[in-house]
Amino acid sequence: MxxxxxxxxxxxxxxxxxxxxxxxxxxxxxxxxxxxxxxxxxxxxxxxxxxxxxxxxxxxxxxxxxxxxxxxxxxxxxxxxxxxxxxxxxxxxxxxxxxxxxxxxxxxxxxxxxxxxxxxxxxxxxxxxxxxxxxxxxxxxxxxxxxxxxxxxxxxxxxxxxxxxxxxxxxxxxxxxxxxxxxxxxxxxxxxxxxxxxxxxxxxxxxxxxxxxxxDMAAGATELCVVADEHANPEYVASDILAQAEHDPDARPVLVTLSEPFAKKALAAVERQLAILPTREIAEQSLANRGEIVLVETLEQATEIVNRLAPEHLQVMIDDEEACQQFVNSVRNAGGIFIGSESAEVFGDYASGPNHTLPTGGWATRRGGLAVYDFLKVVTFQRSGDQPVDVRQIEDAAWLAEQEGLIGHARAARQRLG
CATH class of the missing domain: 3.40.50.1980 (Nitrogenase molybdenum iron protein domain)
Incomplete structure (x- = not known):
């Protein structure tokens, strides 16, 4: 990386x-x-x-x-x-x-x-x-x-x-x-x-x-961005990065951290765990091709990185609860957000409930993950009742129709004037 x-x-x-x-x-x-x-x-x-x-x-x-x-x-x-x-x-x-x-x-x-x-x-x-x-x-x-x-x-x-x-x-x-x-x-x-x-x-x-x-979306190789401070567990970070890296040589594992010493600890943990990973060959390619560590000075800089990446998975390991929540609230572009050291992305893959079919390749700027809404359609209706339609509504419709040159539309509206 x-x-x-x-x-x-x-x-x-x-x-x-x-x-x-x-x-x-x-x-x-x-x-x-x-x-x-x-x-x-x-x-x-x-x-x-x-x-x-x-x-x-x-x-x-x-x-x-x-x-x-x-x-x-x-x-x-x-x-x-x-x-x-x-x-x-x-x-x-x-x-x-x-x-x-x-x-x-x-x-x-x-x-x-x-x-x-x-x-x-x-x-x-x-x-x-x-x-x-x-x-x-x-x-x-x-x-x-x-x-x-x-x-x-x-x-x-x-x-x-x-x-x-x-x-x-x-x-x-x-x-x-x-x-x-x-x-x-x-x-x-x-x-x-x-x-x-x-x-x-x-x-x-x-x-x-x-x-x-x-x-739903044109989903590509998996992506993970971990945002961690110096209090995070480097072994957790390493295992979560490798869990994504083993998917595909084109997978994109990224660590964003405010601490250079922590970055070194996390990288050392990645190397240790990689050495005994059965899927090491694929993970090595992913880390070499697209793995990176980004050092930032503030959480505002981390926010900018995340919103530009628009990652499929965002994992947040920030110790201060208030700072963590402020950071999460500032994120606009992420497929799924996993908050807290124990909230491993792997649980989202299999067992926690929210959908794991998430946007990749920048699609998180324009949609979220797969949801029940993807299989629904909203059909609007209007129904007239015993009360007459508001005259102003009729005249508004007729005027707009005339501006668009659709005289038949205007006449159809005014027919309702009685």
């Missing part, structure tokens, strides 16, 4: 997707659009180890996978699911129907779920079953009827978790082909919303899919 002073620090955001990735995703997307299910099986066999398996694992198969899951796996999964569900339900309760009287109308909004959602869950050597919980449960709490998980080569535990979370089916595909199937409705209900993390081809395909549906 390189060390930089505040006045020398320059942000180095991750580069946008390369043209080759975008072109490949576009080609696959259009092929799926043209050839439909036949193309999905071909891509599944080529990229996703589909073999003779059915493209779709249906509700019965998911239920059976859950029934056959060992008891020692059910407990942690159920408890984690309960926390995620409780938080999503609290979010849902925070957005209520609205009714007010304005100018002779009863106006307001209804909060409704979308009809169908697609939840992408990365596969690989260690499938991200926690991402199935984090993406499917908010959709289920929102009231989405058709929830499809899309995941390459899902094992029995992935099917079981999909059932626990509330999905109706699992599409055994990954990459751009999986996203295209969700967006176009090939062999699954056409999705109104597609969410979830993925590799560069998934991200490129989600961007293409925006012409068909809504997406």
């Amino acid at each position: 390189k060390t930089t002073l505040f006045d020398q620090w320059r942000d180095t955001p991750s580069s946008d997707q390369d043209p080759e990735t975008i072109e490949t995703a576009q080609r696959i997307f259009e092929d799926v659009r043209t050839r439909g299910a036949a193309s999905l099986r071909e891509y599944g066999e080529k990229f996703d180890r589909l073999g003779d398996a059915a493209l779709i694992a249906d509700h019965d198969e998911l239920r059976d996978a859950w029934s056959n899951l060992p008891d020692e796996a059910r407990g942690p999964l159920q408890r984690s699911a309960e926390r995620v569900r409780a938080f999503a339900e609290a979010q849902r309760e925070a957005l209520q129907p609205l009714h007010i009287d304005l100018g002779g109308f009863r106006v307001g909004h209804h909060v409704l779920p979308v009809s169908a959602a697609g939840c992408y869950v990365p596969g690989g050597r260690y499938p991200l079953i926690s991402s199935a919980l984090m993406t499917v449960i908010p959709a289920a709490v929102a009231g989405v009827e058709e929830i499809t998980v899309c995941s390459p080569s899902p094992g029995a535990i992935m099917l079981a978790v999909a059932h626990l979370a509330g999905a109706k089916r699992v599409l055994r595909l990954g990459g751009a082909q999986g996203i295209a199937a969700l967006a176009l409705g090939i062999d699954v209900p056409r999705c109104d919303v597609i969410v979830g993390p993925g590799n560069r081809f998934v991200v490129a395909a989600k961007r293409i899919a925006q012409a068909q549906c809504r997406i």
